Amino acid sequence: MKNIILIGFMGCGKSSLGRFLGRKGYHFVDTDDIIVQKENRSINDIFATDGEAYFRELETKVLKELCEQGEKNLVISVGGGLPVKEENRELLHELGKVVYLRTTVETLVKRLSGDKKRPLLQNGNIETRIRELMEQRKDIYEDVADIILDTDNRSFEMLYAYIRKAVR
Numbered sequence: 001m002k003n004i005i006l007i008g009f010m011g012c013g014k015s016s017l018g019r020f021l022g023r024k025g026y027h028f029v030d031t032d033d034i035i036v037q038k039e040n041r042s043i044n045d046i047f048a049t050d051g052e053a054y055f056r057e058l059e060t061k062v063l064k065e066l067c068e069q070g071e072k073n074l075v076i077s078v079g080g081g082l083p084v085k086e087e088n089r090e091l092l093h094e095l096g097k098v099v100y101l102r103t104t105v106e107t108l109v110k111r112l113s114g115d116k117k118r119p120l121l122q123n124g125n126i127e128t129r130i131r132e133l134m135e136q137r138k139d140i141y142e143d144v145a146d147i148i149l150d151t152d153n154r155s156f157e158m159l160y161a162y163i164r165k166a167v168r
């Protein structure tokens with residue numbers, strides 16, 4: 001099976017859907033998890049100590065390593081900000097089919113309120129912050145995607161059915 005890459009805003013369900021696909025014959029990997037494991041510290045720590053630019057370098061490194069491994073049959077969930085860097089977008093296409101999980105701001109606000117693990121959402125009003133970042137990113141997500149899936153009110157089974165049809 002071709003690799004599937006799940007992109008989308010924080011809280012859109014990439015990791016949850018990725019784990020679900022992991023039970024359907026794919027091998028699930030998550031770029032944030034790989035980074036945390038390699039660095040042996042949390043994403044909050046990485047941002048606080050070394051800054052966002054350093055974290056973005058780590059993301060590119062992980063993508064390159066995944067490309068070099070040449071493994072198939074992966075479902076790869078990537079951090080919400082990863083596709084913003086052009087170099088990463090090329091690597092995503094090299095890796096497999098890019099699936100954008102599009103989610104409304106209203107749903108994201110509900111899911112992300114009170115979140116403590118995402119450094120980019122810790123300051124200011126959560127809805128304003130999500131709207132700001134979404135405004136910067138939504139065209140990028142749509143442009144890089146091979147497939148766009150609206151996730152609101154759709155079960156993982158439904159999303160899986162769409163993905164299966166689109167990648168075969």
Ligand code: S3P
Nearest residue numbers: 009010011032079080081118119
């Ligand atoms: C980020 C998203 C996070 C994580 C980091 C930065 C972003 O991943 O990579 O906090 O810039 O959108 P999730 O999208 O898995 O939450």
